[in-house]
């Protein structure tokens with residue numbers, strides 16, 4: 049039940065009433081395969097960054113593996129960047145100490161270049177350890193659902209959440225189980 053139409057851009061926008069929790073369709077939000085206890089989190093923040101809403105969608109094992117690999121690729125990239133920034137900064141300071149004119153910006157420049165190089169190298173290395181299928185699955189998962197906006201319920205009244213789904217079938221299943229309406233296709 050792989051949905052090939054699910055591209056990077058979510059298309060079906062639905063609006064449901066704001067609840068504490070939602071009934072989730074039985075299939076993986078990204079590919080429709082049977083789900084595992086693993087979840088994919090989407091969220092949004094209010095304009096002033098004071099309110100945050102997170103929703104967890106069940107996903108299958110394959111999508112979870114791909115998601116974990118892409119998260120660790122990003123983490124590795126940061127780590128590599130920081131490491132080479134330290135090396136670059138140290139190298140810049142060392143070169144600067146050999147110079148007769150003090151170039152205060154040299155260590156900073158070297159640290160920056162080190163950071164960029166380290167990030168690039170580490171990301172490349174951890175990416176090459178994942179298969180093209182995993183990268184495609186991670187991209188599909190990243191595009192499968194997005195929270196377009198929300199309004200927390202006021203003291204007397206109702207709030208709402210708007211969700212964008214790449215898979216129209218999943219969107220209508222979600223709506224059937226939780227009420228709500230289609231905002232646009």
Ligand SMILES: [Zn+2]
Nearest residue numbers: 076079108111
């Ligand atoms: Zn899946």
